Amino acid sequence: MEHELQRVGRAIHAALPGRGHHPLRALDQRAMELAAGDQELRAALFRFVDVTPACRSLEDLARHLADYLHEVDERPPPLQAAMRVSGTRAGRTALGAAAAAGVRHMAHRFIVGETPAAAVKPIRRLWEHGAAVSLDLLGEATVTEAEADRYAARCREALDTLAEAAPAWPGRPVLEADSHGRVPRVNLSVKVSALTPLLRPDAPEVGREDAARRMRPLLQRARDLGAHLHIDMESVNTLEATTDLVFELLDEPELSDGPSTGIVMQAYLRESGEQLERVIDWARASDRRPPLVVRLVKGAYWDHEVVEARQHGWTPPVWEEKAESDRSFEALTRMLVDARGHVRPAIASHNLRSVAHAIAYNRATGGRDADLELQVLRGLGDELAAALVAHDMRVRIYCPVGDMVAGMAYLVRRLLENTSNESFLGDQQRGVPIDELLAAP
Amino acid sequence: MSFANEPVLELRRAPVRESLLEGLSALDARLPLEVPVLVGGEAGAAAGLDSTDPGDPSRLVARAGRAGPAEAAAAVEAAERGSGEWSSRPAAERARVLSGAAARLRERRLELAALQVRECAKPWREADADVCEAIDFLEYYALAAVELEEGRALVQAPGERNTMRYVPRGVAAVIAPWNFPLAIPCGMTAAALAAGNAVVLKPAEQSPASAHALVEALHGAGVPPDALALLPGHGDAGAALVADPRVHVVAFTGSSAVGLEIVRAAAETPDAQPHLKRVVAETGGKNCVIVDADADLDEAVPEIVYSAFGYAGQKCSAAARVLVHEAIADTLEERLAGAVAVLRVGQAERFATDVPPVIDEEARERVAAYTAAAAREGGIAARAEAPPGGGSFAPAVLATGLPESSPVLREEVFGPLLAVTRVPDLDAACDIVDSLPFALTGGLFSRSPGAVERVVRRSPVGNLYVNRGTTGAMVGRQPFGGNRRSGSGSKAGGPDYLLGFVEPRVVTENTMRHGIPVE
Ligand SMILES: Cc1cc2nc3c(=O)[nH]c(=O)nc-3n(C[C@H](O)[C@H](O)[C@H](O)COP(=O)(O)OP(=O)(O)OC[C@H]3O[C@@H](n4cnc5c(N)ncnc54)[C@H](O)[C@@H]3O)c2cc1C
Numbered sequence: 001m002e003h004e005l006q007r008v009g010r011a012i013h014a015a016l017p018g019r020g021h022h023p024l025r026a027l028d029q030r031a032m033e034l035a036a037g038d039q040e041l042r043a044a045l046f047r048f049v050d051v052t053p054a055c056r057s058l059e060d061l062a063r064h065l066a067d068y069l070h071e072v073d074e075r076p077p078p079l080q081a082a083m084r085v086s087g088t089r090a091g092r093t094a095l096g097a098a099a100a101a102g103v104r105h106m107a108h109r110f111i112v113g114e115t116p117a118a119a120v121k122p123i124r125r126l127w128e129h130g131a132a133v134s135l136d137l138l139g140e141a142t143v144t145e146a147e148a149d150r151y152a153a154r155c156r157e158a159l160d161t162l163a164e165a166a167p168a169w170p171g172r173p174v175l176e177a178d179s180h181g182r183v184p185r186v187n188l189s190v191k192v193s194a195l196t197p198l199l200r201p202d203a204p205e206v207g208r209e210d211a212a213r214r215m216r217p218l219l220q221r222a223r224d225l226g227a228h229l230h231i232d233m234e235s236v237n238t239l240e241a242t243t244d245l246v247f248e249l250l251d252e253p254e255l256s257d258g259p260s261t262g263i264v265m266q267a268y269l270r271e272s273g274e275q276l277e278r279v280i281d282w283a284r285a286s287d288r289r290p291p292l293v294v295r296l297v298k299g300a301y302w303d304h305e306v307v308e309a310r311q312h313g314w315t316p317p318v319w320e321e322k323a324e325s326d327r328s329f330e331a332l333t334r335m336l337v338d339a340r341g342h343v344r345p346a347i348a349s350h351n352l353r354s355v356a357h358a359i360a361y362n363r364a365t366g367g368r369d370a371d372l373e374l375q376v377l378r379g380l381g382d383e384l385a386a387a388l389v390a391h392d393m394r395v396r397i398y399c400p401v402g403d404m405v406a407g408m409a410y411l412v413r414r415l416l417e418n419t420s421n422e423s424f425l426g427d428q429q430r431g432v433p434i435d436e437l438l439a440a441p
Numbered sequence: 442m443s444f445a446n447e448p449v450l451e452l453r454r455a456p457v458r459e460s461l462l463e464g465l466s467a468l469d470a471r472l473p474l475e476v477p478v479l480v481g482g483e484a485g486a487a488a489g490l491d492s493t494d495p496g497d498p499s500r501l502v503a504r505a506g507r508a509g510p511a512e513a514a515a516a517v518e519a520a521e522r523g524s525g526e527w528s529s530r531p532a533a534e535r536a537r538v539l540s541g542a543a544a545r546l547r548e549r550r551l552e553l554a555a556l557q558v559r560e561c562a563k564p565w566r567e568a569d570a571d572v573c574e575a576i577d578f579l580e581y582y583a584l585a586a587v588e589l590e591e592g593r594a595l596v597q598a599p600g601e602r603n604t605m606r607y608v609p610r611g612v613a614a615v616i617a618p619w620n621f622p623l624a625i626p627c628g629m630t631a632a633a634l635a636a637g638n639a640v641v642l643k644p645a646e647q648s649p650a651s652a653h654a655l656v657e658a659l660h661g662a663g664v665p666p667d668a669l670a671l672l673p674g675h676g677d678a679g680a681a682l683v684a685d686p687r688v689h690v691v692a693f694t695g696s697s698a699v700g701l702e703i704v705r706a707a708a709e710t711p712d713a714q715p716h717l718k719r720v721v722a723e724t725g726g727k728n729c730v731i732v733d734a735d736a737d738l739d740e741a742v743p744e745i746v747y748s749a750f751g752y753a754g755q756k757c758s759a760a761a762r763v764l765v766h767e768a769i770a771d772t773l774e775e776r777l778a779g780a781v782a783v784l785r786v787g788q789a790e791r792f793a794t795d796v797p798p799v800i801d802e803e804a805r806e807r808v809a810a811y812t813a814a815a816a817r818e819g820g821i822a823a824r825a826e827a828p829p830g831g832g833s834f835a836p837a838v839l840a841t842g843l844p845e846s847s848p849v850l851r852e853e854v855f856g857p858l859l860a861v862t863r864v865p866d867l868d869a870a871c872d873i874v875d876s877l878p879f880a881l882t883g884g885l886f887s888r889s890p891g892a893v894e895r896v897v898r899r900s901p902v903g904n905l906y907v908n909r910g911t912t913g914a915m916v917g918r919q920p921f922g923g924n925r926r927s928g929s930g931s932k933a934g935g936p937d938y939l940l941g942f943v944e945p946r947v948v949t950e951n952t953m954r955h956g957i958p959v960e
Pocket residue numbers: 231232233234264266268297298299300301302318319320321322323324325348349350351354375376377381397398417422423424425
């Protein structure tokens with residue numbers, strides 16, 4: 001099995017498109033490399049990206065940039081130059097314009113379009129190239145009823161827009177069927193925290209009930225359109241509400257014959273093994289058709305979970321060593337693949353080792369490649385996706401949609417992830433050799 | 442100092458919540474509790490003062506004794522006796538006793554949190570944090586007292602030896618509020634005891650049972666009966682303590698009006714009183730949160746709402762006003778209004794409750810009067826209605842458009858009422874903060890380091906919170922207390938707090954004999 005894993009990993013690695021063929025990509029890659037190398041600069045960059053949509057003018061934007069850079073001790077020459085021009089009004093306007101363009105460019109790398117309608121074209125192009133997508137609507141935090149209603153309306157609009165466009169796409173057998181049957185073309189990811197202003201960690205039932213009011217019609221709509229609805233997982237504060245909500249709704253008789261639905265398991269949680277067991281037990285008992293899709297991820301809220309726990313004197317709910325999350329991911333992958341008769345496994349990672357492990361284990365246990373979905377994030381996993389497509393794997397790219405204001409929290413999280421010292425992508429960028437990249441965690 | 446905060450309960454875990462509800466049932470079965478007047482180890486009758494559930498006035502939580510001036514005088518007399526023995530113990534020994542009391546509170550955490558839910562309608566999260574804070578105060582001041590006993594290093598010259606040390610003042614009168622029914626009486630009492638004083642504790646009439654639990658823990662851990670008396674009762678008992686010439690320190694937390702009275706009364710120095718009284722006071726606030734044009738509203742809205750409405754606004758640190766940059770005022774007002782409209786006003790024992798009842802009918806009427814004034818002089822942008830029923834429920838209210846002269850903007854409401862004012866820029870916001878007689882907590886939401894620096898420089902408040910809520914100060918991490926009319930500037934849970942309870946003494950010894958230094 002380890003042998004097969006190494007073989008698969010190297011084969012995918014060999015299929016990765018060469019980098020540097022895209023000059024603009026190389027540019028923000030360079031900015032991120034700078035940031036990754038210097039913690040102060042990294043902080044300044046993220047604070048700047050974060051504040052961009054709240055700035056009222058180019059001058060205001062430049063003033064913020066200068067303010068943040070001021071706190072960096074050793075500024076690389078281009079930023080030193082930026083500080084100098086920020087001294088005059090004209091200089092600030094020019095600097096603001098350049099910086100705004102930079103942030104917009106970065107945002108475009110991760111965000112597929114401002115609206116679902118605008119996303120239809122790029123999504124079709126991805127499909128033609130052999131990759132399916134899951135659309136994700138970015139938004140500001142939901143703190144009012146009106147905001148929750150608006151988000152639900154946008155979700156419905158996205159489902160309708162995609163469902164209208166999808167029939168015209170060319171046939172792509174790898175993306176459209178597995179041993180369980182048809183795999184929907186239309187796929188939308190939603191966040192429970194956006195569907196209610198009432199998520200309270202101490203009272204999960206309140207948020208669950210309020211979110212259910214808005215989730216139910218979305219599920220019905222998805223079922224009627226033959227679309228897939230995936231419920232993302234957020235921080236531990238919303239975990240109980242999210243899991244309970246999904247199982248409660250799917251157990252309702254009205255929703256027993258669809259839609260295709262999915263949930264997320266976070267391998268970085270210490271309790272993730274027991275959680276996955278419960279999910280598999282549920283899937284086995286309910287024998288739902290189409291089967292539940294379980295997207296396995298490591299987890300995107302690691303810093304938040306650790307800081308929050310430390311501030312309260314709790315044991316962090318997440319593993320504290322990266323290798324533990326990686327090992328947990330592999331263990332959960334095996335549980336999930338073993339349960340493929342009852343659930344549809346989806347492995348979401350940019351880590352070549354984690355992905356190769358899933359492919360190799362699935363093959364080793366007699367599974368077909370079609371029974372394993374591999375998922376990546378737009379902007380981070382594009383190259384991996386291309387390599388997997390080249391190997392005839394079923395690949396789904398998670399594509400956020402929204403404007404910059406709405407997308408900023410998402411963007412900052414992705415940037416942080418991409419420049420973190422403890423990430424596979426970081427290692428890959430630093431040129432860590434393939435033997436190490438594929439080493440067992 | 443090796444201090445770590447007591448971890449609060451992880452209420453996001455269902456089994457933890459269940460254990461609290463079980464604790465509540467167990468407590469309910471024992472109500473009403475009995476709280477005697479305790480002087481010199483003698484327990485008086487537990488009658489004269491009833492403590493009821495603010496959420497249900499028909500539930501009697503405790504039957505307490507009612508101390509008056511006579512009991513106050515007897516308690517001070519006992520304390521004078523007790524102070525000699527207690528002060529003669531080394532700080533390390535006193536610290537061990539306080540630490541032992543902390544252990545006793547720790548053992549009863551669920552029960553003590555449940556008691557606050559019933560006695561003060563304090564929601565679980567707040568009630569649990571209150572118990573933890575009480576434990577923190579005991580442990581923190583115990584460590585601080587041992588450090589303080591070492592004295593301070595002075596400049597030394599040849600031929601002389603200079604030492605500075607701190608000694609207890611004598612008898613401390615502690616007059617405590619109900620809103621932190623365990624933590625605040627505990628903090629003031631623990632500080633006074635750690636520093637070597639005897640204490641007479643007069644808790645608020647609304648929360649005698651919580652104070653009794655504290656006194657039980659301290660006596661049980663080894664504080665001598667004479668060194669700690671409990672006087673449940675009304676204002677007359679407190680006034681008698683403040684006026685007593687044998688009292689050396691008055692530690693008070695409560696309203697500004699009473700605080701001012703205490704400062705005045707304590708300054709009265711009759712001929713027979715051989716010392717000046719020291720007052721350590723924490724009083725009211727009119728806490729403002731400034732929201733800059735570049736603030737992250739996704740963060741600001743929930744933090745402001747919790748700061749203003751958690752525990753129904755009944756914390757001295759609670760946010761009372763928002764001063765928002767006009768560039769984003771429309772958006773902020775709309776989002777705040779929406780967030781207030783979905784708050785759930787209800788019983789404290791329900792985890793789903795955001796806003797519990799206020800402490801009593803008097804409080805409810807006061808809040809209602811301010812709310813009516815806000816509607817008259819400005820407008821109500823949002824309101825979360827209180828449930829019907831017998832409890833002292835006040836709706837959660839967001840007011841806008843009030844003139845700066847309105848009492849709603851200048852006086853402490855101490856209830857679930859938040860007022861938004863628009864300002865043209867940060868300086869205008871700072872001018873408003875500067876014009877208030879209070880200076881307790883403040884908040885600022887801004888993503889501009891320059892703006893943060895400007896507001897920090899101009900803020901008179903004791904505790905300024907940047908890009909987070911204004912409540913929830915932690916012992917050792919956020920030493921807490923206000924300036925101006927908000928308090929005497931002592932910082933509870935901070936490195937200087939014990940100084941309010943001691944007297945500094947300096948000894949200079951000439952070490953020369955016949956022109957030769959003999960050291
Ligand atoms: C399609 C898709 C959908 C996703 N949906 C979700 C979702 O719904 N919810 C969600 O939370 N995340 C989601 N993610 C994000 C995911 O959780 C990871 O953050 C991201 O994919 C990085 O993991 P990796 O395996 O690609 O990279 P790797 O570099 O191998 O792993 C990085 C991850 O390791 C973990 N880690 C980092 N440092 C430590 C440490 N010191 N100790 C322990 N663990 C550590 C963290 O989880 C971190 O994200 C999704 C990702 C994809 C690709």
